[in-house]
Amino acid sequence: MRKVARVVLLDPDERILLLHGHEPDDPSDDWWFTPGGGLEGEETREEAALRELAEETGITEVELGPVLWRRRCSFPFAGRRWDQDEWYYLARTASTAQPTPVAAGLTELERRSVAGARWWTCQELNQAHETVYPTRLAELLRRVLDEGPPATPEILDTEIV
Template structure:
């Protein structure tokens, strides 16, 4: 993969038995007051499939290994500044369900240890009502549609987000 190629990242829409979604709380390492919530997941390693990355990242970030990984719900591209550089990323969002309780592991990387504070289950109503920053930015509406209508027949291509 060349330097110009976007990073490929698997993300997980992890729901518990009460249809709450698990999100991680992160911040800009150089500005801890700039915070946001985001789904578990991360970059594919060499030779890894999207699904393998989703399972590995979930285990590394939450300790959850007992998961029913479902279909790919959404795909998107995004570009954002973080930790002194611009990240261009292609993302694939998997639906997953678990009854296992998460544990903030501190993350698998040094950067995660410097920029993530923990985990929280959110109801759809809480997401719809929050004024906190959540990525992807339309996650509350996407989750509402998912819970009301079920997974799409084929992955939905989300709008490109650029921060």
């Protein structure tokens, strides 16, 4: 089980940053997802969340908050199956600039499978026809914006694709 830290990054307008990914050999098989990735060495999940955000977006000026959600997932990607235990951290930034994935920080696989990034409003997410992970992200985000972070992380349904 791969330990993963993900970031629910909000800007001052409460838009969430999502990356646009796709299968390396099939750009038409695409989806949107939160920045983040696997822990390296002895780093904590918090350290991994901040490192991954910097590597994938170039954004380093953030205030890392609590863990909002936890989920287990299993999915095929790049010719193998990935089994992950994901923790989603709330983070805020004052930056509203359009981030672009930082090629120097991306792995070779990420360079072949990340097509860009975009800030989304909750309403845009709710109306989106694109695939977004985790599923129910619009609903989950709306609850955080309306009620604040949960007292303890919410355990999301296991997703197996």
